[in-house]
Amino acid sequence: MRLYAVILCGGRGERFWPKSRRGLPKQFIRLFGPKSLTEQTSERIAPLCPAGRQLFVAPAEFSGLMRRAGYRRQNVIYEPAGRNTAPAIGLAAACLHRRDPEATMVVLPADHLIEDRRAFLAAVRLAAGLAGSGKLVTFGVMPTRPDTGYGYVQVGKRIAGRGRLTGHDVLGFREKPDSATAKRYVASGDYLWNSGMFVWRVADILEAFRRFMPGFLAALARFGRHIGGSSEQAELARLYRAAPSISIDYAVMEKADNVAAVRAGFDWDDVGSWPALARHFPADRQGNVLRGDCFALDSTRCIVDSDQGVVGLLGVSDLVVVRSGDALLVARAPDVGRVKELLKLMAAGRGGRSYL
Amino acid sequence: MRLYAVILCGGRGERFWPKSRRGLPKQFIRLFGPKSLTEQTSERIAPLCPAGRQLFVAPAEFSGLMRRAGYRRQNVIYEPAGRNTAPAIGLAAACLHRRDPEATMVVLPADHLIEDRRAFLAAVRLAAGLAGSGKLVTFGVMPTRPDTGYGYVQVGKRIAGRGRLTGHDVLGFREKPDSATAKRYVASGDYLWNSGMFVWRVADILEAFRRFMPGFLAALARFGRHIGGSSEQAELARLYRAAPSISIDYAVMEKADNVAAVRAGFDWDDVGSWPALARHFPADRQGNVLRGDCFALDSTRCIVDSDQGVVGLLGVSDLVVVRSGDALLVARAPDVGRVKELLKLMAAGRGGRSYL
Secondary structure (H helix, E strand, O other): OOEEEEEEOOOOOOOOOOOOEOOEOHHHOOOEOOEOHHHHHHHHHOOOOOHHHEEEEEEHHHHHHHHHOOOOHHHEEEEOOOOOHHHHHHHHHHHHHHHOOOOEEEEEEOOOEOOOHHHHHHHHHHHHHHHHOOOEEEEEEOOOOOOOOOOEEEEEEEEEEEOOEEEEEEEEEEOOOOHHHHHHHHHHOOEEEEEEEEEEEHHHHHHHHHHHOHHHHHHHHHHHOOOOOOOHHHHHHHHHHHOOOOOHHHHHHOOOOOEEEEEEOOOOEOOOOHHHHHOOOOOOOOOOEEEEEEEEEOOEOOEEEEEEEEEEEEOOEOEEEEEEOOEEEEEEHHHHHHHHHHHHHHHHHOOOOOOO | OOEEEEEEOOOOOOOOOOOOEOOEOHHHOOOEOOEOHHHHHHHHHOOOOOHHHEEEEEEHHHHHHHHHOOOOHHHEEEEOOOOOHHHHHHHHHHHHHHHOOOOEEEEEEOOOEOOOHHHHHHHHHHHHHHHHOOOEEEEEEOOOOOOOOOOEEEEEEEEEEEOOEEEEEEEEEEOOOOHHHHHHHHHHOOEEEEEEEEEEEHHHHHHHHHHHOHHHHHHHHHHHOOOOOOOHHHHHHHHHHHOOOOOHHHHHHOOOOOEEEEEEOOOOEOOOOHHHHHOOOOOOOOOOEEEEEEEEEOOEOOEEEEEEEEEEEEOOEOEEEEEEOOEEEEEEHHHHHHHHHHHHHHHHHOOOOOOO
16 A cells, blocks of 8 residues: 645635745744744655655645745646535545555644654554545544534444544544533544545545545546646646535545544644643743743743744733734734734735735 | 024833834824824924924934935934933033024924914014014923923913914923813813923023023033044034933023913824824724734724734733834833833843843
């Protein structure tokens, strides 16, 4: 079995505005040290999928970004439009199938942070084994808090592995829960965060598309005949015009009966917000996480990220302060997830000109 | 009687950091429209003291600033060190006395905001009349709130003027009061804010120095003999090395028995803080005063001053956010007066390098 990594590089960059922008979204900025999350994702899987077996799926508008970051044209599939994860995964599967019909693919979002690489690779190996017996394998993450921002996977009988790393039947997928339900999920131990990482044989996922999205699979097969030809780009555009915008969870995983879950024995964070990001950095005694040339007096639980100049905090609490390029955000930490609304207000105030 | 204006341009620029800096203090920045407070002060008094009869007293370190702002060397006295108001006023009086022994001087801090110019000039005329009979005249401002940040002048019998503009005996000077005392002062109607503006004959203030600071007056007289000579700068440095650092209120006004007060019929603000400044600008419906390219969502009673880029506020209240040059301040509005402490912390954190 040959393993291929499919690294999904979509994502618009709103959540970390103004550090992330439309032209430089989260997965390409250096949130942690000298490497972007995309680079870290690529390096993390490299022992199982070396560079030659890594395929990146990115929006066409990121082509300059990808080129500047050193990704070679033949390793990147550019989507002409954003259509959520199902079309992206289908497209990658079709390309891999053409190259290697026996391929097994590891689907990895580019913007997740996993620090325990050894445990991550062990989990991928276990998942690949399950995929070898025809399973569509998802990675479930042990929840560390009753988060209402994730979907959950309910797991059943153990079918592989042992100790901290086990494979399970899947009893069902659950939408983002309310707070009480989330608490119940976490207490039960049987519900895992649905991480958006998957392993399956290319042939099996295409078969699942045939069952659950037959129209899309037919269009995909048609597109496949043009890969490498002069009409490839035109056919790709045609494929995407007709493709539904849908996640792989809705389109396939919730319907298929050959689904399994690996209970991931590694740390995992999709770093979906400034407070989530700040958890990965040391705080001062007052709970402030200060990045850049920052000073805080009588200030508590603030998050500052400044790419220039000096920042002084005085008597403030629970703020997120981000200075990046020409823009500055000052938000109450619990409200920072609403930055999209602020961006809309800003665009409206300036005749539609976006600050993203 | 010839009136001369003495405009005091000291002040270090800490309160409005980072918009004001050591090299560009409050009185030289354009807080209100296209003119600095110093320019506004000069223009306000010009009908009574035209440019040729205006003398600026500034710290020597501001010489570049003064030159760039167009002030001519012969109209500026540069103090070799900061020694509070008494030495500055004594020095100006000595210079004026040499030029015109009959001079009457109007002492005006450069950083006060007065918008009713007509009432201001009327008050100066009334004060000049009182000065003509040998009084040392201070301007008292009708308090608009029980402010604990000002000293107060207790006034007695009316001795000149009528209606909104009257001159009074002074019953005493009071230090910055506590809150209860300030309320009592304001309720009584007899206590006025001690504004730091004065009118007196040069001969009279020098006589007061002779009585209350005889050592300084002797040094001043000695310095006076070197004015215009090659040793002037060296003698000035010598004068200031020995001069006590003391305000004219402590040194003279609280001790003299020929003091009068003009109850000023004009608006007055020494603009001592960001909240004080913000009172002069229109607020949005949520009470935010936003200067620069700013947007506020679900934010109330914030003050933003940004000289570049875009600023977004999200879910915050009662903040002062100042972006100026390379520096950014985010402060809780009631704490912003403590910016000096923050500056000390910042300097300590960087081996003494000041951000002021």
